[in-house]
Amino acid sequence: MRRSAPTDLGRNLVRFFEDFLPAQRGLSPHTIRSYRDALVLLLQFVARDAQRGIEQLTIRDLSAERVTQFLRFLETDRKNGIATRNARLGSIHVFARFLATHHPEQLGSLQRVIGIPFKHGARDAPIEYLERPEMDAFLKAIDRSTSLGRRDYALFALMFNTGARVQEVLDLRRRDVRFDAPCQVRLTGKGHKVRLCPLWPATARLLSGLIDETRRSDPDPANTLIFANARGTGLTQLAQNRGSEVMGSMP
Numbered sequence: 001m002r003r004s005a006p007t008d009l010g011r012n013l014v015r016f017f018e019d020f021l022p023a024q025r026g027l028s029p030h031t032i033r034s035y036r037d038a039l040v041l042l043l044q045f046v047a048r049d050a051q052r053g054i055e056q057l058t059i060r061d062l063s064a065e066r067v068t069q070f071l072r073f074l075e076t077d078r079k080n081g082i083a084t085r086n087a088r089l090g091s092i093h094v095f096a097r098f099l100a101t102h103h104p105e106q107l108g109s110l111q112r113v114i115g116i117p118f119k120h121g122a123r124d125a126p127i128e129y130l131e132r133p134e135m136d137a138f139l140k141a142i143d144r145s146t147s148l149g150r151r152d153y154a155l156f157a158l159m160f161n162t163g164a165r166v167q168e169v170l171d172l173r174r175r176d177v178r179f180d181a182p183c184q185v186r187l188t189g190k191g192h193k194v195r196l197c198p199l200w201p202a203t204a205r206l207l208s209g210l211i212d213e214t215r216r217s218d219p220d221p222a223n224t225l226i227f228a229n230a231r232g233t234g235l236t237q238l239a240q241n242r243g244s245e246v247m248g249s250m251p
Helices: 008-024 029-050 064-076 082-102 104-114 132-140 147-162 166-170 201-214 237-248
Strands: 184-188 194-198
Touching (some): 008 029, 008 082, 029 064, 082 104, 132 147, 147 166, 147 184, 147 201, 166 184
Antiparallel strands (some): 184 194
16 A cells, blocks of 8 residues: 655654754753644644544644634533643644744745634633742641652652742752752753752751652662652653642642
């Protein structure tokens, strides 16, 4: 059977994910996965609407009308909130701008996609910080009688201390923490930007205790992840999402 040649959309998807996002934009794997999830949902929707296989879709199939229908589908069929709907649209906007750069002949239709507005109505006053009593109440709710509970307690205490993103904390290795005064932690954020954050003495003690408790005969202990699962490997995507949900659901 003759194999079909990649379409213009297929070729650009490869360039978008293999070169543009990681190399030119310097995005983390976690952020790239969010772009992937948004575009997978969009392509599945467009393929159903066009009654063709995803591998047959072209750039012309990504019309503003279809993207608008897709956003309506997210809210009505998938029951996504406005914040999720806007996040998906943001990924589509970035991809449409990328396509316009390489396919100026499609600029008119892509501009209409880029012009689709974000929807108002998301929470107008997001919580920027917790008061100390609220933070203490949250930490006290974590069961510290188990090793996993002590790990989670240290993880959230560090996030409260530094304001770091979940991914930044989960990427931390022992070499990134300085326990000599002044205690500090080295965080690597989006675009591989590195910053140093001071640690409260209590946070430093928690991290030191966690490292001592989970110390293994690693050939390269300085490179060992601080926050790991029961097998000693990195926490999964599910754990990352759960952490984000907990932080986002605080009163």
